[in-house]
Amino acid sequence: MKKTSLTAAMLLASSWAVVADAGVDPLTQIQPPQSEWQYNGAEPDVVIDVPSFTVPATGVIDYIDSVIPLEFGEEKWVKAVQFIPGDKRVLHHLLSYVVADEPQEEGMIDEAVNDPRREFLEGYAPGKEYATEFPEGTGIRVPEDSALRMSIHYTSFGQETVDNTRVGLWFYEDEEEPNLEFHTYSVSPGNRTENIVIPPGAMEHEMAATHVFEEDILLYGFRAHMHYRGKSMAARVIYPDNTQEDIINVANYNFAWQPTYRMDEPMVIPAGSRVVVEGLFDNSEYNPGVPDPTVTAYGGLQSWEEMFIGYFSYTDLPSE
Structure with missing residues (x-):
């Protein structure tokens, strides 16, 4: 599997040691990212607002099944996707799928079932603060007249709050559409x-x-x-x-x-x-x-x- 290089970490540790020796707190030298969107420094081509949900202070919350029409007017290929939770304290995880923009069957999505009527896009879980980029030459195909269906799991933590999660999508240009669908x-x-x-x-x-x-x-x-x-x-x-x-x-x-x-x-x-x-x-x-x-x-x-x-x-x- 993908190997993790220690070179960058070692260089960072070395530079921090130099700063610390100079009497400067190295944590003050960390620069926050210029944008909350983490793909090549570029804003997404499309930002999708997930419907707001009020999470109660206590109790078990059933999974939320949300369907959002994707009104692009043409076929698109997704090359990167990122989720920004509205409130990280309550968004346990979500899974997203590309489906046909038509009435969906009732009930929650079963993660263990591979339904040919949907194509998995990507998921979010705590700690996933980055954009997912699909391998070069691959992507998720979004046919015209599609929708984004999400299975969302919230958990209460003792205080009522409202979650307003967003989804950012980056597309391939028409002339660079990939040859391979990512599954x-x-x-x-x-x-x-x-x-x-x-x-x-x-x-x-x-x-x-x-x-x-x-x-x-x-x-x-x-x-x-x-x-x-x-x-x-x-x-x-x-x-x-x-x-x-x-x-x-x-x-x-x-x-x-x-x-x-x-x-x-x-x-x-x-x-x-x-x-x-x-x-x-x-x-x-x-x-x-x-x-x-x-x-x-x-x-x-x-x-x-x-x-x-x-x-x-x-x-x-x-x-x-």
Whole structure:
């Protein structure tokens, strides 16, 4: 997966040491970004206002299903997207999808279900303060007469507040439209009560899910998603000739840190290959995030329940 360079961090630490030796607090030398939008210093081509929502001071809040028509008048290709929450204290996460601008089915979006009628755009979770740029030559296609459908999860924190989240979109110019559509596929056993059952006190409860890709793909990244009991998640691929290769190992999963890990180079996954997602849950007293280690944990939408999803980011393999 994508390697992290220490060079910039080491240079920054060195420069801070010089400043500190001069008797200056290095924190005073940090310059805030000139814009809240974090893609190449440019304002988005379009800013979408998510409908305001009043979050009560207490209580469990059902997921909000919001559909916003995208009145672009023509097909567009998204090359970058960013979410700016109105109130970070209450916006637990959101997922966004491109759908047809027509009446949508009732009910909440199930994150574990891959519905061909929608295309995943991007998601937001705490700590994601940056714009997501899709790999060069790829993007999210937004057909004419589309809408943005969002599944939004709010949590109360003891004070009533109003959230006004915004979505920024940057488009490819007409003459530079990409050749490859960027996709995301979720691999999961399902998030319903019967799919995830974690015994009380279990320190390393195992879980796995698999999927066979029927077409050749280029794998660009992976994101692990579990809740408070998530301990680790790994992904590997079993090729048609039964040889195997590791994709990623998130050995110390953290619910508060759920990035999409991008690969240095995209990985070719030939048709007929099976990807396997394996993970561990810790429902014991030794996990400080567990609400109650004496009870069985089940799958569900809320954070005190559990999920197990591996998100694979990919494109079709381009023809030579």
